[in-house]
Amino acid sequence: MxxxxxxxxxxxxxxxxxxxxxxxxxxxxxxxxxxxxxxxxxxxxxxxxxxxxxxxxxxxxxxxxxxxxxxxxxxxxxxxxxxxxxxxxxxxxxxxxxxxxxxxxxxxxxxxxxxxxxxxxxxxxxPSLDTLRAQLVGLIQTPASRIASVLQAPGGQLARVFKAYADKDAA
Missing domain, CATH: 3.30.70.1730 (Ribosomal protein L10, N-terminal RNA-binding domain)
Incomplete structure (x- = not known):
């Protein structure tokens, strides 16, 4: 050189x-x-x-x-x-x-x-930078999925109650 x-x-x-x-x-x-x-x-x-x-x-x-x-x-x-x-x-x-x-x-x-x-x-x-990013996204998404399941629970319970009454009336 x-x-x-x-x-x-x-x-x-x-x-x-x-x-x-x-x-x-x-x-x-x-x-x-x-x-x-x-x-x-x-x-x-x-x-x-x-x-x-x-x-x-x-x-x-x-x-x-x-x-x-x-x-x-x-x-x-x-x-x-x-x-x-x-x-x-x-x-x-x-x-x-x-x-x-x-x-x-x-x-x-x-x-x-x-x-x-x-x-x-x-x-x-x-862990690598990509792994840490994936873990962070997972942590951010977890509360949203829990909120969605909590909000869906009352509707599902009502549907099961109505179905039980329908089955009872049919019998």
Whole structure:
């Protein structure tokens, strides 16, 4: 990379860090090309981005952002992953790390909060954003369905009483 490419890369990475809410740092020493491709596909399916970046350039991009606390993690062969949904990145990375011992999660940052490996694993255990939205919609719909059943109950009781009288008169 020449200086212009490096400057553009740092600028684009800094813009990404300004827009995202979570950044994961992992060591990818010894991963095969097939394994990295598989991880990139899984990250893309989860709505995340996985990128191997030069540590020196990544540290420059992190300078002045809320993720500056992860700069000490950028030593050796590292990769970054980020997304607007922090749970999706954490889940994908933790699942991939279970099946591949050469992919080691070092930590990450959720906003200004720095996370260790245990913090990333705890984040991965949370339900995803889509699941939380579905649960919220379910909670909102539950009172409405209960109100509808309560309002229908008196009408149903009256219908059963009238039917009982009709059956009694018919007999």
């Amino acid at each position: 020449d200086r212009t490419e490096k400057r553009n890369f740092v600028t684009s990475l800094a813009a990404i860090f300004a827009d995202t809410s979570f950044v994961l740092v992992a060591r990818n020493d010894g991963l095969t090309v097939q394994a990295v491709d598989k991880l990139r596909r899984q990250m893309k399916d989860a709505g995340a981005t996985y990128k191997v970046a030069k540590n020196r350039l990544a540290v420059r991009a992190l300078d002045g952002t809320r993720f500056q606390a992860i700069s000490p993690l950028l030593k050796g062969p590292t990769a970054l992953a980020w997304s607007a949904d922090p749970v999706a990145v954490a889940k994908t990375a933790v699942e991939f790390a279970k099946g591949n011992d050469k992919f080691v999660i070092l930590g990450g940052a959720l906003g200004t909060q720095s996370l260790t490996l245990d913090g990333v694993k705890a984040l991965a255990e949370l």
